[in-house]
Amino acid sequence: GQQLNQSPQSMFxxxxxxxxxxxxSSSIFNTWLWYKQDPGEGPVLLIALYKAGELTSNxxxxxxxxxxxxxxxxxxxxxxxxxxxxxxxxxxxxxxxxSWGKLQFGAGTQVVVTP
Amino acid sequence: GAVVSQHPSWVIxxxxxxxxxxxxxLDFQATTMFWYRQFPKQSLMLMxxxxxxxxxxxxxxxxxxxxxxxxxxLTLSTLTVTSAHPEDSSFYICSASSRPxxxxxQHFGDGTRLSIx
Numbered sequence: 001g002q003q004l005n006q007s008p009q010s011m012f013x014x015x016x017x018x019x020x021x022x023x024x025s026s027s028i029f030n031t032w033l034w035y036k037q038d039p040g041e042g043p044v045l046l047i048a049l050y051k052a053g054e055l056t057s058n059x060x061x062x063x064x065x066x067x068x069x070x071x072x073x074x075x076x077x078x079x080x081x082x083x084x085x086x087x088x089x090x091x092x093x094x095x096x097x098x099s100w101g102k103l104q105f106g107a108g109t110q111v112v113v114t115p
Numbered sequence: 116g117a118v119v120s121q122h123p124s125w126v127i128x129x130x131x132x133x134x135x136x137x138x139x140x141l142d143f144q145a146t147t148m149f150w151y152r153q154f155p156k157q158s159l160m161l162m163x164x165x166x167x168x169x170x171x172x173x174x175x176x177x178x179x180x181x182x183x184x185x186x187x188x189l190t191l192s193t194l195t196v197t198s199a200h201p202e203d204s205s206f207y208i209c210s211a212s213s214r215p216x217x218x219x220x221q222h223f224g225d226g227t228r229l230s231i232x
Contacts, residue, residue, distance in 0.1 A: 033220050042121070042208045042223035043159070088158060092220070101147065101212060103221060105158045 006089050006106025013079055014114055021087060021109040022073040029091035032065050032072040033103070037086045046087075047074070079113050086110050118142050119211050121224030129232055130201060136194045136227045138209030144189040145211035149221060150182070153206045165192045199231045 006023045013019055023032075031050055035043035047058050049065035049072060056063055062075045072091075076083055089106040118141040126134055138148055146167055151159040163173045163184050171184035181203075183195040192211075196203055206228055210221035 031220070035223070040206075040226070040228065042119075042210075042225045045117075045220055045222060048220045101219070101221070102149070102161060102164065103159075103210075107158050 004089055004091055004104055004106040006109060008109060009107065010110040010112070012112045012114065015079060015081060017079055019076040019079055019083070019111060020073060021089075022071060023089035023091075023106045024071040025091055025104070026070065027091065027104070028069045029093065029104075030069070031092035032063070033090040033092060034061075034063050034072070034074045035088045035090060037088060037108075039085075043088060076111075079111075081113050081115065083111055084113050117222040119145075119209065119222045119224040121209055121227055123227060124225060125228045125230075127230045127232065128199065131198055132231075134196045134199055134229060136196075136207055136209070136229075138192045138194070138211065138224055140190045140211045140222075143211075143213050145192075145213060146189065147212055148186060148192040149210045149212075150184060150192075150194050151208045151210070153208060153226075155206075159208060162194075196229065199229070201231045204229055204231045 004023045004025045033048050034046045037043040047063040052069045053067045054065040060077045086108045088108050090103040093102050120139045122137045148165040150162045153159050161174050162177045163171045165171045165184045165186040167186045167189050173179045186192040206226050208226040210223045212219045212221045
């Protein structure tokens with residue numbers, strides 16, 4: 001299916017460094033979501049954004065809903081080894097009887113943290 | 116809150132077998148559940164949208180007779196892979212959301228690794 005443009009594809013960083021990734025789309029979304037997926041597990045919701053321009057934090061994570069509603073970024077500050085995983089952005093379509101709130105996913109950003 | 120349980124977590128079976136995967140919302144009522152397939156090192160691919168008490172809506176290219184979906188209650192949806200073949204081997208993940216006044220995020224199960232021999 002259609003995917004959002006997520007970058008970078010992968011990041012190799014040292015423990016303590018900050019991480020930044022972003023997603024862009026040609027479509028407008030009412031909700032942007034950021035998930036983290038560990039190997040062999042399902043995605044876990046990190047942050048949900050509901051308003052254009054919204055900036056939301058969850059611990060060391062900060063995400064913003066772009067003012068155009070077509071983009072979002074996620075920052076991880078002071079990375080630690082357990083930040084390793086694949087991070088996915090997702091734009092959620094408006095809940096209608098046609099879309100049922102379907103998600104469009106980015107391709108993911110693989111984060112590797114070295115001690 | 117918002118816990119989604121998926122069972123089984125891992126299945127290995129012979130070609131031609133039908134396999135049923137369950138997805139349960141444990142602490143909320145899920146009017147809508149979604150079924151995804153994920154190949155190694157790739158993103159999630161939506162297969163179908165399941166609404167309680169009605170027929171599932173399948174994405175283009177997904178065979179509805181191959182992947183049977185039932186959403187009989189507000190806490191349970193099942194995906195049955197009928198007459199599975201090796202090409203059906205994949206990681207299947209469900210998600211659930213409650214009927215929103217505004218949009219509600221989807222919460223995911225832990226996935227089912229299906230291996231067809």
